[in-house]
Each structure stands twice: as structure tokens, then as C-alpha cells.
Amino acid sequence: MWKFIGISISPMRKNDCENILRNYLFSMLKFSAKFGFVVLLVSAIGWVTSFQTKNDFVSYTQSIPSTTLAFDMAPIPGGTFVMGSPKGDAAAAADEFPRHEVTVDPFWMGTHEVTWDLYEIFLDKNFETSISEGPLSPEVDGLSRPSIPYLDMTFGMGKENKPAIGMTQYGAIQYCRWLYLKTGIFYRIPTEAEWEYASRTGSGTAYFFGDNPADLDKYAWYSANSQGSTQEVGKKEPNPWGLYDILGNVQEWTIDHYLPDTYQQRQSKGTKNPIYTDEELYPKVIRGGSYASPVEDLRSSNRIVSTASWKRIDPQIPKSQWWFPEAPFLGMRVVRPLTPPSAVEIAAYFGTSPLEDY
Amino acid sequence: MEMNKNNQRRDFIKTSAILTGGALLSPFSLSGAYAAGNDVIKIAVVGCGGRGTGAVFQAFETGHNIQLVGMADAFQDRLDQAYDRILNKFGADKVVVPDGKKLAGFEGYKEVMKEADVVILAAPPGFRPDHFEEAVRQNKQIFMEKPVATDAVGIRRVLAAAEVAKAKKLNVVVGLQRHYQDNYVETIKRVHDGQIGDVIGGQVFWNDGGVWVRERQPDQTEMEYQMRNWYYFNWLCGDHIVEQHVHNLDVANWVKNGYPVKAEGTGGRTVRRGKDHGEIFDHHVVLFTYEDGTVIHSECRHFPGASNRVDESFQGTNGKVYMNAGNVGKISSYRGSVMYDHNGENNINPYQKEHNELFAAVSKGEYKFADAENGAKSTMTSILGRYATYSGKVVTWDDAINSDINLKPDKLAWDAMPKNVPNNDGFYAFAVPGQSKVV
Numbered sequence: 077m078w079k080f081i082g083i084s085i086s087p088m089r090k091n092d093c094e095n096i097l098r099n100y101l102f103s104m105l106k107f108s109a110k111f112g113f114v115v116l117l118v119s120a121i122g123w124v125t126s127f128q129t130k131n132d133f134v135s136y137t138q139s140i141p142s143t144t145l146a147f148d149m150a151p152i153p154g155g156t157f158v159m160g161s162p163k164g165d166a167a168a169a170a171d172e173f174p175r176h177e178v179t180v181d182p183f184w185m186g187t188h189e190v191t192w193d194l195y196e197i198f199l200d201k202n203f204e205t206s207i208s209e210g211p212l213s214p215e216v217d218g219l220s221r222p223s224i225p226y227l228d229m230t231f232g233m234g235k236e237n238k239p240a241i242g243m244t245q246y247g248a249i250q251y252c253r254w255l256y257l258k259t260g261i262f263y264r265i266p267t268e269a270e271w272e273y274a275s276r277t278g279s280g281t282a283y284f285f286g287d288n289p290a291d292l293d294k295y296a297w298y299s300a301n302s303q304g305s306t307q308e309v310g311k312k313e314p315n316p317w318g319l320y321d322i323l324g325n326v327q328e329w330t331i332d333h334y335l336p337d338t339y340q341q342r343q344s345k346g347t348k349n350p351i352y353t354d355e356e357l358y359p360k361v362i363r364g365g366s367y368a369s370p371v372e373d374l375r376s377s378n379r380i381v382s383t384a385s386w387k388r389i390d391p392q393i394p395k396s397q398w399w400f401p402e403a404p405f406l407g408m409r410v411v412r413p414l415t416p417p418s419a420v421e422i423a424a425y426f427g428t429s430p431l432e433d434y
Numbered sequence: 435m436e437m438n439k440n441n442q443r444r445d446f447i448k449t450s451a452i453l454t455g456g457a458l459l460s461p462f463s464l465s466g467a468y469a470a471g472n473d474v475i476k477i478a479v480v481g482c483g484g485r486g487t488g489a490v491f492q493a494f495e496t497g498h499n500i501q502l503v504g505m506a507d508a509f510q511d512r513l514d515q516a517y518d519r520i521l522n523k524f525g526a527d528k529v530v531v532p533d534g535k536k537l538a539g540f541e542g543y544k545e546v547m548k549e550a551d552v553v554i555l556a557a558p559p560g561f562r563p564d565h566f567e568e569a570v571r572q573n574k575q576i577f578m579e580k581p582v583a584t585d586a587v588g589i590r591r592v593l594a595a596a597e598v599a600k601a602k603k604l605n606v607v608v609g610l611q612r613h614y615q616d617n618y619v620e621t622i623k624r625v626h627d628g629q630i631g632d633v634i635g636g637q638v639f640w641n642d643g644g645v646w647v648r649e650r651q652p653d654q655t656e657m658e659y660q661m662r663n664w665y666y667f668n669w670l671c672g673d674h675i676v677e678q679h680v681h682n683l684d685v686a687n688w689v690k691n692g693y694p695v696k697a698e699g700t701g702g703r704t705v706r707r708g709k710d711h712g713e714i715f716d717h718h719v720v721l722f723t724y725e726d727g728t729v730i731h732s733e734c735r736h737f738p739g740a741s742n743r744v745d746e747s748f749q750g751t752n753g754k755v756y757m758n759a760g761n762v763g764k765i766s767s768y769r770g771s772v773m774y775d776h777n778g779e780n781n782i783n784p785y786q787k788e789h790n791e792l793f794a795a796v797s798k799g800e801y802k803f804a805d806a807e808n809g810a811k812s813t814m815t816s817i818l819g820r821y822a823t824y825s826g827k828v829v830t831w832d833d834a835i836n837s838d839i840n841l842k843p844d845k846l847a848w849d850a851m852p853k854n855v856p857n858n859d860g861f862y863a864f865a866v867p868g869q870s871k872v873v
Contacts, residue, residue, distance in 0.1 A: 227642075
């Protein structure tokens with residue numbers, strides 16, 4: 077019954093957000109009934125508040141002009157949730173405390189992790205030209221593209237419908253720039269707060285479906301069921317907001333630079349759209365766990381960090397600004413803010429070159 | 435000043451030879467440095483692109499007392515970028531490269547290696563025979579990248595210089611880093627110990643989406659353009675069957691403990707046919723036959739959008755083996771029982787290990803590494819494969835290695851012409867199987 081949110085490509089009309097909320101609550105009720113966590117429902121009502129509505133804020137399919145490729149976006153209603161882990165949570169690390177209230181503006185989120193099918197045409201201009209109808213626009217033609225990796229960045233795990241992996245945060249951002257130049261629509265990677273909010277669907281439990289890791293198999297690819305490999309996106313059940321593989325399969329990039337005490341600096345109530353950036357390359361926050369992760373790493377509140385060691389075997393100096401040859405578990409998902417930033421902000425977001433890595 | 439340094443070096447070598455002696459110890463090694471209370475190992479780099487710069491970093495990161503004293507690259511901008519990065523990282527104490535030892539152009543390599551104990555050769559492979567010969571002539575300890583040549587003429591020069599290096603007991607490490615990667619070393623050791631019986635077949639792959647392209651700029655001469663976009667020209671690169679797939683073919687030779695006697699295959703330009711794609715093919719499929727009749731299937735292609743596969747598999751009379759560069763090494767029976775499954779966690783970076791071992795040997799005055807001969811013969815294996823796909827004929831090892839077709843331009847200068855130049859439409863001639871004479 078959740079599916080219509082995520083994969084329906086028919087436009088949703090007014091009251092959809094209310095539908096989403098109702099649907100969400102039904103799902104929670106279902107879980108509550110199944111697991112006897114009645115408290116969940118009560119908590120969820122308290123946490124998920126102030127959904128914003130807008131008539132054209134519906135799921136849609138974004139096609140890549142001049143190609144047969146497309147991807148789906150689901151609306152994530154703005155709202156307030158509780159970020160981090162509850163006091164005393166034994167599975168949580170210190171950086172997940174204290175739990176605090178955060179409000180995020182509405183955005184759309186990719187229903188699926190970005191696949192190689194999409195990432196590879198960004199990667200290789202000649203390939204993009206060869207599969208496109210008509211010539212590339214001058215902007216797309218002139219875009220600076222990733223170095224083509226010197227080793228097999230699929231690591232033998234396959235491409236078709238498989239998540240693109242091993243890209244740096246800069247690579248993830250530049251993919252969004254390519255999307256922007258192709259479609260005219262501003263896409264970016266999520267903030268840490270947006271990711272956690274969307275992942276939780278507002279819930280306060282370890283996973284959006286509750287606290288019992290035994291149920292992960294229905295929703296996620298992780299160490300126990302992945303056979304050590306990425307899996308085709310969208311083969312498990314989505315979360316109530318229609319996000320497939322939001323837990324597991326591949327870790328997902330966020331914008332934020334990591335601080336162990338990010339949450340302690342947000343003591344005041346009413347933190348809105350928090351984001352922390354830094355020009356240093358490491359550590360950045362990634363989220364969600366991967367095919368290689370144990371169940372604890374798939375918790376919605378779990379904060380994972382990028383490290384320079386993922387470029388250890390890059391034999392070149394400077395090391396690639398595009399690829400992590402030792403992060404086959406790392407991928408990305410795009411978001412689109414309902415209210416796009418200004419042209420100046422967009423230019424700054426896409427036009428900032430990373431520090432050289434060596 | 436230079437004379438003084440050279441004299442010191444000669445005295446130093448004499449001291450070293452007297453102090454160390456012994457069959458394992460190289461007369462050109464640095465062991466005397468410790469005796470003389472000076473443990474600095476001086477290095478020079480020839481070819482200052484990303485890989486040359488990376489190799490310099492790895493040399494420093496061995497932890498030995500390294501000093502960079504010479505740098506050469508064809509291009510001033512690449513030289514300057516590399517110098518800035520190395521200086522920025524390691525500081526002026528470690529990077530002592532005066533202008534006269536930081537040389538752009540085709541000939542600077544001879545000068546910049548003079549004061550060095552160890553040289554890093556990382557220019558495009560077409561230059562390796564020149565650079566390796568000179569390094570051996572100057573009695574240097576050597577790290578050289580793969581491949582070591584792009585045609586049989588170059589291979590014969592490298593093999594000859596390799597003999598001289600052996601006679602002089604110069605350590606030579608070749609950047610076929612799978613030889614320094616634990617999963618390969620451990621797995622192949624077990625194959626050689628007979629765990630899968632006799633190896634009777636295998637398949638080696640480098641199938642991926644291709645590499646970088648550097649577009650022609652308006653102010654470039656033909657020579658400069660080819661040098662910048664070197665991957666697409668055989669005199670510089672050797673085609674991707676040589677430049678990349680040599681790694682996998684080298685593993686086949688290693689597993690088989692030998693080199694193929696003949697090759698036959700098919701290749702062409704199917705998806706990569708633009709003006710910026712020079713003369714190389716985008717795919718090669720080759721069968722290599724070894725002396726005992728074993729046939730190894732080899733496949734390399736640059737097809738974006740298609741499946742990737744970069745790995746090596748072999749079948750023996752009692753089992754099979756699978757390896758890839760992601761630290762995987764697995765030996766199993768045909769019934770599925772696993773006889774060896776390499777634990778790849780925290781294995782040392784093979785690119786670093788190459789340097790750790792080379793510099794450890796150099797600092798102790800030991801002669802331990804003679805990789806050049808295998809480097810040349812594995813490179814020759816990949817050139818043999820190219821000869822087979824370009825000609826469309828069965829090509830024997832003996833005919834291939836004796837080929838007198840020399841791809842190198844007659845003259846190396848920015849205004850000189852390479853042998854393959856574009857037609858009026860800007861496209862280059864490329865091999866046509868059944869028609870082209872390539873051997």
C-alpha cells in the first residue's frame with residue numbers, strides 16, 4: 077500500500093501530502109500491530125508535524141533530454157523531526173547524541189540510488205554523444221568530466237540497474253551539475269538532516285519500520301543477504317515515502333562535513349535546515365549503510381565518515397578528485413529542493429573546486 | 435660544482451665497493467653511505483605526470499632518507515606542477531632540484547639522473563627503452579613503470595639493457611605491481627606448488643569503459659598533440675592491449691611460468707572512432723598458445739556502457755583459480771570446495787610495496803630485483819597480441835620479437851613529424867586485419 081507514493085509516475089494532486097501522512101500513519105499502525113510497539117504511533121504523531129503542502133509538489137519522472145534515460149523523484153514533505161539517537165541507545169555512537177529537533181524544508185528525493193546507467197553517460201562525453209539524439213549543448217559539451225578511472229570501478233559487481241559507486245563527493249556534486257545542465261533543474265545531494273529525515277519518514281525508531289533488525293531483509297541489502305555485492309536498485313520494499321534502498325545497498329553521500337559534536341552544537345530548539353560544510357576533503361558524512369554493512373550501520377541515525385584511505389591505492393599524484401578506488405560500497409542519491417536556490421548560490425555550489433588530494 | 439659532485443660520487447662508490455663486497459651486494463649500491471655517515475638516497479624522476487609524481491611520493495613514503503635531485507618531463511607545465519606538489523608536500527630539505535636539474539624537453543633525462551642513486555622512469559612507454567638504457571649506462575638503481583616498450587625494436591633494447599643491469603647488479607623493479615600484491619603472490623605460489631595440478635587453460639580480461647582523451651588545441655604541433663594525447667598513438671602507448679592489459683597477460687605468464695609461442699586474434703575500432711582517438715583499437719580478443727599447448731583467452735576492450743571485467747581465471751587438472759586486483763585470490767575444486775581464499779583485508783598497497791622493497795634493498799646495498807627481463811617479455815606478450823589483432827594472422831613469438839618495424843619517429847622534436855599523421859579530415863590511418871603489415 078505504500079508503493080503508490082514511490083513508483084507511481086502519475087501526477088499526484090492536492091491533498092497528497094495529507095495522503096502521505098495518512099499513509100505513513102497507517103504503515104506505522106501496521107508495524108505497531110505487528111510488533112506491538114503501540115508507542116510508536118503516538119510518538120510518530122508527535123514528531124511528524126507541520127507538513128507543508130503545495131499543489132505541484134508531487135512525484136514525477138525526470139527524463140534526461142535526448143536520451144531514453146529517466147529517474148523518479150518522490151516528494152518529501154517539509155517537517156520537523158527528531159534527529160539522532162535516544163539517550164541510552166546501546167547501538168548508537170557518541171556522535172548521534174543528543175537527540176534534537178530539526179526542521180527541514182520540503183524537497184524531492186530520488187526514489188532510487190543513482191545507477192551506472194545514468195552516471196556513465198555523465199562520465200564519458202563521447203559515450204553521451206554516441207547515445208544522444210542530436211549534438212550536446214555547448215554547456216554540456218564543455219563540462220569538466222570525471223577522469224575515466226584506471227581500474228574497474230564496478231569491482232566486478234556489474235552495471236545494469238546497479239548503483240554507481242566509488243565516486244567522491246565532488247564527483248557526486250558534478251553529476252548534479254551535469255543533470256542541471258541537461259534538465260535545467262537544480263539537483264544536489266542531500267544534507268545530513270534531509271537524509272535522516274527522509275530515511276526515517278519521520279519515525280523515531282532505529283529503522284523506519286521499527287527497531288527490529290530481523291525485518292531489514294524485507295527492505296534492505298546488507299551484509300547478511302547481499303552475497304558481498306551491490307544489488308540492482310529497487311528490488312526490496314521502499315520506505316513509506318517511496319525511497320528504495322534508503323537503507324543498505326550503498327552508502328549515500330551527504331553535503332555535510334563531519335564533526336563528532338555536530339549535534340551538541342545544535343542544542344537550541346528549532347534548528348532549521350542545518351548544514352555544516354568545510355573545504356577540507358575529509359571527513360564528510362555518508363549515510364545509510366551498504367551491502368557490506370552489519371545491521372547497526374543501517375540505522376537511520378548512524379553517521380559514517382569518508383576517509384583519505386579510500387584513495388590509498390590510487391597510484392597517481394594528485395590523487396583523483398573523482399574516484400575512491402577502495403570505496404565500492406559508496407554511492408549517491410539526488411534531491412531537489414522545492415524552492416531552488418538563487419543562480420549565484422547554484423553557481424557557487426557547482427563551481428567550487430576541491431582541494432588537491434595528496 | 436657538478437664535477438665535484440661526480441667525483442664525490444665516484445669516490446663514494448669506490449668506498450662502497452670496498453666496504454661491502456660479497457656476491458649479493460651490488461658494487462653500485464649505497465651501502466657505503468652508512469659507513470660514511472650519510473644515509474641519503476638521492477632520486478630522480480623521468481616523466482612527471484600523475485604516475486611519476488605518485489612514484490616519487492611512494493619513494494619518500496618508504497621512510498628512508500630520500501632526496502629528490504632531478505626531474506625531467508617533455509612538458510614544462512607538467513614539470514612545474516609536479517615540482518610544486520612534491521615541494522609542497524616534502525619541503526625544501528627533501529626536494530633539492532636546481533633549475534639545471536629540472537629539465538623540460540626530450541633530452542633532459544640524461545642530465546637529471548646524473549647525481550641520483552635511484553631513478554624513477556615513468557614517461558609514456560614509448561620512451562622507456564631510451565630512458566632505461568641510459569639509466570643502466572649511468573649505473574642507476576631503477577624503478578620503471580610498465581609497459582617497457584611499444585614495439586619489438588624497443589623490447590630488444592630493453593632486454594639487452596636488462597642483461598647489462600644484471601651484470602652490474604643494478605636493482606630493477608618494474609611496475610607490474612601484481613607481483614607485489616599479496617593475493618597474487620600467495621595464490622600463484624599455491625598454483626606453482628601444484629594445488630590445482632597442471633594449468634591447462636585460462637582467461638584474462640581488461641574490459642572497461644576506456645581512458646582519458648586530450649583534445650587537440652589550436653596552437654599545438656602534431657608532435658605536441660600526440661604527446662599530450664599519447665594514449666591513442668602506438669609509438670607512445672602501444673595500444674591499450676599493451677598499456678593496460680599487459681597486467682593480466684603478465685599474470686598468465688607468471689602462472690604458466692613461461693611466455694606464449696604464438697597468438698591469433700581479432701580486434702578493431704567499433705565504438706571509439708573519433709578524431710581524438712588516434713590509431714588504437716577499442717577491442718582485442720586474442721588466443722595465446724604456450725609451449726605445452728595451453729591456450730589462454732585474452733580479452734580487452736574499451737566499451738563504455740558495456741559490462742566491465744578486469745580479472746584472471748585459470749583452470750588446472752585438479753582445480754581452478756580466480757584472481758583480481760581487489761585483493762581477491764581464490765582456489766577451488768571443480769566440485770566447489772574452496773582450497774584457498776585469500777584474506778585481502780589490510781593487505782599492503784602494492785604500489786607502495788614496490789618502493790618499500792626496492793629502497794630497502796638499495797639502502798642495504800643488496801642486489802635483489804631483476805624485473806626488467808620479465809617486464810620486457812610480458813610487454814612483448816601484449817605486443818604480440820597487438821600484432822595478431824592488427825594483422826589478423828597467426829603470429830609466432832619468434833617472428834614478433836624479431837620484427838624490425840620501428841614505430842618511433844625518426845626525430846624527437848616539437849616540430850618533427852611522427853610517422854602516423856592525420857589525413858585531410860583529421861583522422862589517422864589504423865590497422866586493417868588481413869591487409870596491414872605490422873610485423
